[in-house]
Amino acid sequence: MSSATIASRGLEDVVVGPSSLTLIEGQKGKLSYRGYDVLELAQHSSFEETVYLLWHGYLPTAPQLRDFTAELSRNRALPDEILNMMKSLPKNSEPMDVLRTSVSMLGMLDPDYKDSSRDADTKKSIRLLAKCGTIVSAFYRIRSGKEPIAPDPDLHHACDFIRMLEGRAPHEDICRIFDMCLILHVDHELNASAFAARVTASTLSDVYSAVTSAIATLKGRLHGGANEGVIEMLEKIGSPDNAPSFVREMLAQKLRVMGFGHRVYKTIDPRAVMLRELSRQLGEKTGDNRLYEISKKVEETMLAERNLKPNVDFYSSSVYRMLGFPNDLFTTIFACSRVAGWTAHVLEQYDNNRLIRPRAEYTGPRELHYIPIEER
Numbered sequence: 001m002s003s004a005t006i007a008s009r010g011l012e013d014v015v016v017g018p019s020s021l022t023l024i025e026g027q028k029g030k031l032s033y034r035g036y037d038v039l040e041l042a043q044h045s046s047f048e049e050t051v052y053l054l055w056h057g058y059l060p061t062a063p064q065l066r067d068f069t070a071e072l073s074r075n076r077a078l079p080d081e082i083l084n085m086m087k088s089l090p091k092n093s094e095p096m097d098v099l100r101t102s103v104s105m106l107g108m109l110d111p112d113y114k115d116s117s118r119d120a121d122t123k124k125s126i127r128l129l130a131k132c133g134t135i136v137s138a139f140y141r142i143r144s145g146k147e148p149i150a151p152d153p154d155l156h157h158a159c160d161f162i163r164m165l166e167g168r169a170p171h172e173d174i175c176r177i178f179d180m181c182l183i184l185h186v187d188h189e190l191n192a193s194a195f196a197a198r199v200t201a202s203t204l205s206d207v208y209s210a211v212t213s214a215i216a217t218l219k220g221r222l223h224g225g226a227n228e229g230v231i232e233m234l235e236k237i238g239s240p241d242n243a244p245s246f247v248r249e250m251l252a253q254k255l256r257v258m259g260f261g262h263r264v265y266k267t268i269d270p271r272a273v274m275l276r277e278l279s280r281q282l283g284e285k286t287g288d289n290r291l292y293e294i295s296k297k298v299e300e301t302m303l304a305e306r307n308l309k310p311n312v313d314f315y316s317s318s319v320y321r322m323l324g325f326p327n328d329l330f331t332t333i334f335a336c337s338r339v340a341g342w343t344a345h346v347l348e349q350y351d352n353n354r355l356i357r358p359r360a361e362y363t364g365p366r367e368l369h370y371i372p373i374e375e376r
């Protein structure tokens with residue numbers, strides 16, 4: 001290749017453009033949104049406030065937050081077309097496929113579908129963020145033979161999601177823990193799904209198409225799909241005593257242990273530190289710390305055997321299980337928060353757009369000549 005340089009495999013350490021959304025300091029194990037440490041936000045902020053911060057670049061005043069929260073709540077309900085479409089799907093459809101298809105369809109039902117102004121794109125982002133949790137909970141109920149539950153605009157995002165899923169409002173401590181989980185998952189710089197969203201947006205495709213690309217990308221086991229791999233593994237392990245031999249056997253077979261390792265963090269992922277503590281607390285609260293204890297043993301073994309540390313998907317799995325979420329919804333729950341990050345990236349991309357179009361290092365044959373089919 002003439003002027004272009006050859007990037008590392010998997011674009012490792014390649015900086016593809018500026019962003020003022022999220023900073024990962026991989027050596028320090030630090031993550032900040034718009035300059036605020038994510039752990040501080042998880043402790044003191046709310047999901048709604050953190051999304052406002054990410055989208056606008058500053059923390060809202062009380063009236064700004066009240067208006068934003070109300071606007072999100074108002075937009076949670078789904079059009080009948082989406083509910084009817086979900087009712088027509090096979091009950092065993094993968095929840096991530098349902099979310100991807102519903103988001104894609106929502107685009108066609110959006111009143112501002114043809115309007116690509118900043119104002120219309122912001123409204124689309126609010127509608128998308130508001131509706132993702134309703135989609136996930138509605139499909140869960142439909143596949144269980146139950147009627148979907150309509151949103152309650154008086155409840156916060158985290159709490160209403162659990163109510164729409166389970167049919168009753170959870171205790172406020174449970175809402176708070178889930179709200180913290182949502183904050184920890186909001187954004188993570190140019191991870192694969194945010195990159196996919198930005199690539200799609202850079203062609204001047206619309207917000208819904210960009211988020212559809214992102215959901216398709218998050219689904220994979222090396223990305224957001226890892227949290228479902230973790231819970232399957234923890235359940236197979238069954239008890240803390242089995243964990244070391246189970247993990248060693250996986251490593252001997254050269255299998256990847258889901259929820260460990262990271263492209264950017266050279267030390268522990270700070271989100272994992274907070275999720276580990278939430279997992280411990282939930283174990284105490286529920287009187288069943290088995291999943292937490294198994295997770296701790298897996299963590300110790302991975303550290304001793306490979307010096308690999310947990311990422312966000314490891315302890316979020318036991319937390320989600322103890323919050324009562326079904327295993328195969330875990331990645332969609334990740335998406336319900338991350339949609340705020342994807343839309344922030346899409347809006348930032350539109351604000352300073354240039355088509356993302358890299359090059360490949362060609363390794364195939366050259367200068368061949370066509371051979372008529374009867375001579376091959």
Ligand code: COA
Pocket residue numbers: 010221222223224226255256257258259260261262263264306308311312313
């Ligand atoms: N289990 C076992 N070995 C792992 C591992 C894991 N979870 N993560 C990395 N490794 C090993 C690789 O096998 C490789 O070893 P090798 O050099 O002997 O072949 C080495 O560590 C480097 O891995 P590599 O795949 O090149 O790192 P990456 O930066 O491309 O991958 C991940 C990052 C996240 C994809 C990777 O750590 C992984 O597959 N983790 C499990 C999936 C997961 O949890 N994803 C969620 C990420 S938030």
